[in-house]
Amino acid sequence: MKAMVCVKRVVDYNVRIQVKPDESGVVTEGVKMSMNPFDEIAVEEALRLKEAGKIDEIIAVTIGPQQAQEQLRTALAMGADRAILVQTDEAVQPLTAARVFAELAGKEEPGVVLMGKQAIDDDQGQTGQMTAALWQRPQATFASKVEIEGESAKVTREIDAGLETIEVDLPAVITTDLRLNEPRYVKLPDIMKAKKKTIDNTTVEELGVEAAKPLKVTRTAPPPARQGGKKVESVQELVSELKNKGLI
Amino acid sequence: MSKVLIIAEHDAGKLSAATGKAVRCAQDLGPEALEVAVFVHEGGDDVAGAAAKLDGVTRVLKVTDPANENALAAVLAPQVASLVQDGYTHVLVGNSTFGKDLMPRVAALLGVPQVTDVMKVEGEYVFQRPIYAGNAITTVEAPGDQVLCATVRGASYPAAGEGGNAEVEDRQVDAEIPQHTRFVGREVHKSDRPDLATAPKVVSGGRGVGSEENFKIIYSLADKLGAGVGASRAAVDAGYVPNDMQVGQTGKIIAPELYVAIGISGAIQHWAGIKDAGTIVAINKDEEAPIFEVADLGLVADLFEAVPELEKALD
Numbered sequence: 001m002k003a004m005v006c007v008k009r010v011v012d013y014n015v016r017i018q019v020k021p022d023e024s025g026v027v028t029e030g031v032k033m034s035m036n037p038f039d040e041i042a043v044e045e046a047l048r049l050k051e052a053g054k055i056d057e058i059i060a061v062t063i064g065p066q067q068a069q070e071q072l073r074t075a076l077a078m079g080a081d082r083a084i085l086v087q088t089d090e091a092v093q094p095l096t097a098a099r100v101f102a103e104l105a106g107k108e109e110p111g112v113v114l115m116g117k118q119a120i121d122d123d124q125g126q127t128g129q130m131t132a133a134l135w136q137r138p139q140a141t142f143a144s145k146v147e148i149e150g151e152s153a154k155v156t157r158e159i160d161a162g163l164e165t166i167e168v169d170l171p172a173v174i175t176t177d178l179r180l181n182e183p184r185y186v187k188l189p190d191i192m193k194a195k196k197k198t199i200d201n202t203t204v205e206e207l208g209v210e211a212a213k214p215l216k217v218t219r220t221a222p223p224p225a226r227q228g229g230k231k232v233e234s235v236q237e238l239v240s241e242l243k244n245k246g247l248i
Numbered sequence: 249m250s251k252v253l254i255i256a257e258h259d260a261g262k263l264s265a266a267t268g269k270a271v272r273c274a275q276d277l278g279p280e281a282l283e284v285a286v287f288v289h290e291g292g293d294d295v296a297g298a299a300a301k302l303d304g305v306t307r308v309l310k311v312t313d314p315a316n317e318n319a320l321a322a323v324l325a326p327q328v329a330s331l332v333q334d335g336y337t338h339v340l341v342g343n344s345t346f347g348k349d350l351m352p353r354v355a356a357l358l359g360v361p362q363v364t365d366v367m368k369v370e371g372e373y374v375f376q377r378p379i380y381a382g383n384a385i386t387t388v389e390a391p392g393d394q395v396l397c398a399t400v401r402g403a404s405y406p407a408a409g410e411g412g413n414a415e416v417e418d419r420q421v422d423a424e425i426p427q428h429t430r431f432v433g434r435e436v437h438k439s440d441r442p443d444l445a446t447a448p449k450v451v452s453g454g455r456g457v458g459s460e461e462n463f464k465i466i467y468s469l470a471d472k473l474g475a476g477v478g479a480s481r482a483a484v485d486a487g488y489v490p491n492d493m494q495v496g497q498t499g500k501i502i503a504p505e506l507y508v509a510i511g512i513s514g515a516i517q518h519w520a521g522i523k524d525a526g527t528i529v530a531i532n533k534d535e536e537a538p539i540f541e542v543a544d545l546g547l548v549a550d551l552f553e554a555v556p557e558l559e560k561a562l563d
Contacts, residue, residue, distance in 0.1 A: 016516070017380045026384055094352070095361050118498070122379050124364045126352035129321065133356035138322050138429040141349045144491070154432065159345040160445065160500065161259070162492045165432040166320065172428075178481065178498060179491065213394065215361050219387040223378070223523065228542040235557045238529065238547050245527055247449075247506045248473065248562060 001111035001170075003046040003055045006101055006131075007039040007075055009068040010121040019222045026121075026220060035071040038116020040078075041176040044183040045146060046114050047079045054148045057081050059108060063092050063100055069199060076194035077186040083199045086207065095212035096204065098130030103207050105135050110171060112153065117142050117175040128175035138168035142177040249280040250372050255328060255341040255350065256286040256299050257319075263298040265446045266342025268407030270400040274340055275304045275408065276369035283307045285331055285419075287324055289317035296416045303409040309419040318431035319346060325353035326423040332358060332395055337372075343399035343501075344445075355397040362397040363388060367404040377401075381497040381520035402445065403503035403524045437490050439477075441467075444493060447476030450504040450525075452495055454518075455482035456511020456532060456551060463488050465552070466510060469559045478502070480512045496521035511551045514539025531555065 011017060012032040020027055035043075049055040060075035060083040062068045072083035086100050105113055113135075118125035132139035140146075140155035144163065147154045148170070157164045158177045204211060232238045242248045252274045257264040267284070274282050283306060284299040286292055292310055300308045309331070315323050328350070332339050339354060341347035343365050355362040368376035373390045375398065390396050444450060451473060453466040463483075470477045478495040479488065495502060497517040503524035510531045512518060519542060522528060530543035533550050540546040547554060 011380070017383050019384050026380065093361055095356060095359075098356055120381065120497075123381065123497070124362070125348055126355070126362050126364060129349065129352035130356035132322070133325065133353045136426075138426070139349070139353065141321070142345060157345075158491045159434075160492060161434070161436045162490060163435040165434070167430045167432050169428040179485065212359075212361055213391040215363060216389040217386050218374075218389055220379075221385050221387075223382055223385050226523065226542055228528070228544055229540065229546070230544060231540065231546045231548065233547075235547070235549070235554055235561055238545060238558065239561045241545055242506070242527075242529070247527055 001055050002057045002059060002108060003049060004059045004061055004105060004108055004110040004113045005039070005042050005046045005075065005080065006113065006115035006127070007043065007060055007062050007071050008036040008119045009033050009062065009064045009071045010036045010119055013037050013120060019220055023219050023221050025217070033067070033070070035074050036116050036119045038118060038120070038176055040183040041178070041180050042114040042116055043075050043078050043080060044181045045176055048181065049146070049148060050079070055111070059084060059110065061086065061101065061104060063088060063097055063204070065089050072199050073194055074186065076197045077190045078184060082197055085199055085201050087201060087203050093212045093214050094124050094126035095130055096209065097127045098134055099209045099212070100204060100207060101127070101131040102134035103209055105131070105171070112148070112171060113173045115175055117177050128173050132173035135173065138172040139175070140166055140168050140172060141175045143174050144177050144179045146174060146180070250277045250337040251281040251335055252277060252279045252283065252338040252340060253332060253336045254282070254284045255339065255347070256284050256295060257342055257344060257346045258286065258295040261294045263295050264342065264344065265407055265443070266344045266347065266402050267299065268302055269402045269405040270340045270342045271302045271304060271408040272405045273366060273369065273400040274338070277338060277372055281306050283309060285309045285311060285328065287311045287313070287316045287327060289314050300414040300416050301410045301412050303412050305412050305414045307414050308416040310416055311419050311421055313425070315425045320429050320431060321349040321353050322426055322429040324350055325357055326425060327421045328354045329357040330421045330423040331419070336395060338396045338398070340398050340400055343401050347399045351397055351399050358395055358397065360394040360397055361390060362399070363390060364399050365401040366398050367401045381517055382523055383516065401501065403501045437492055441470060442474065442476040444476040444478050445500055445502060448504055449473050449475035449506040450478050450502060451475045451508045451510065452478035452480065452512060453483055453488070453510050454480035454512030455486060457483060457488060460488045465555045469508070469555055472559050472562050475508070480518050509539055509543065510555060512539055513537045514542065
């Protein structure tokens with residue numbers, strides 16, 4: 001059984017993002033880019049499923065500019081077997097991404113498609129569910145535990161009320177939450193080895209996928225500023241401040 | 249003029265607060281019709297009745313199917329998509345894990361984009377939403393010739409009032425319900441404390457609290473304040489508290505009147521979950537902790553001394 005893991009190139013988790021002064025977007029030039037951390041968890045889960053003998057091939061896929069190869073190389077260095085870059089210089093809408101992934105899933109016929117529950121840049125959290133819908137297969141979102149048994153998977157999900165477990169027939173789409181696993185560090189020899197692995201190049205058009213009508217972003221602004229930073233010296237002072245505000 | 253459908257979220261006969269907030273958001277669209285769909289496996293009069301009371305709601309549609317017992321996205325999505333064909337221009341749901349799971353599946357079935365996390369309505373198809381953990385706010389314009397699917401950021405809206413009296417109608421939907429997804433079980437952490445998502449006061453503990461055992465001082469202070477209890481990701485990851493208590497970008501996003509952060513350093517991902525809070529209090533022994541930059545009232549102190557002292561001072 002194959003696993004297809006979808007990864008996204010995003011501004012690194014540790015970067016404090018800056019809004020452009022003309023409010024046309026967020027500064028990404030000269031900023032460190034990385035694999036979306038939730039997608040790293042998805043790659044790690046695929047590796048663990050392979051190590052447990054549930055999966056025999058891992059295909060890493062991304063949609064993005066030529067440089068998104070770097071994130072595929074990271075996935076390959078972690079242990080993915082091969083990769084596909086669907087190249088585009090346009091911003092990709094979740095629905096378009098889902099159409100691409102569903103198309104690739106139809107071609108590659110993976111038993112499981114894994115991806116992060118959201119990307120930390122646009123925080124939309126749609127692509128996994130949309131892929132499952134278009135592929136007409138089950139979805140198990142926000143996974144914190146994945147057990148594959150034969151033709152189905154039992155997935156524990158992080159929900160607002162606690163944890164929920166569902167069983168889905170395979171193939172299925174699983175989106176990964178924070179506590180599913182801790183991704184491994186990539187070692188230098190693995191990076192070298194990954195250079196020999198194949199990255200296939202294609203495009204949205206080559207796949208015959210129609211881009212979705214976009215949500216037009218007309219303005220990107222910093223959030224309203226908060227006046228913080230006031231300190232109190234003692235618990236008594238804190239209590240009297242809270243009383244003044246009518247909070248206690 | 250827009251015709252809005254809200255998907256009700258409910259559990260054990262109770263309508264969720266997220267649904268009231270979605271209705272409140274929908275009012276800003278100035279709709280000619282604002283309807284709520286309640287999907288149940290049986291009964292459901294209490295939930296439908298609660299939805300009918302929400303201000304602005306013009307009709308409640310109750311859809312009964314045995315498959316709807318456990319709110320599975322794969323089961324609900326085709327029913328929602330089918331219902332939407334009935335002339336609706338907008339479909340909204342709260343941005344809870346229920347809504348986040350369901351709505352993209354609906355949008356994909358309809359072949360339309362989704363606006364996640366609406367924080368402000370600027371026009372029938374123009375919305376504000378946060379990106380980068382709320383470190384930037386974008387204004388997005390959706391195509392006006394397609395159904396608009398959206399999830400509503402709970403922290404941005406109060407619940408709709410309860411002075412309405414809409415009619416409740418039983419509705420059949422024609423949808424093929426898949427068998428490939430089955431509910432197994434749910435582990436719900438029961439608590440007598442106010443619900444973290446909607447409590448007017450919240451006390452949260454972080455890694456600084458140090459252990460599951462030590463968390464009792466957080467609970468104790470919360471009980472004295474009548475507050476809900478939350479936690480940072482670090483505290484959840486360390487196993488001090490269960491996952492449903494996590495506040496932040498990927499946990500719960502809340503807007504209490506009072507938020508007390510104890511032993512929390514204040515990573516931007518945590519900040520994303522509390523930036524709409526009224527007053528933020530931080531207690532941390534590290535005076536360099538970033539939480540102090542954003543807290544309205546900061547106290548540099550050992551939490552194991554300050555928290556019991558604070559609790560005592562509230563007597």
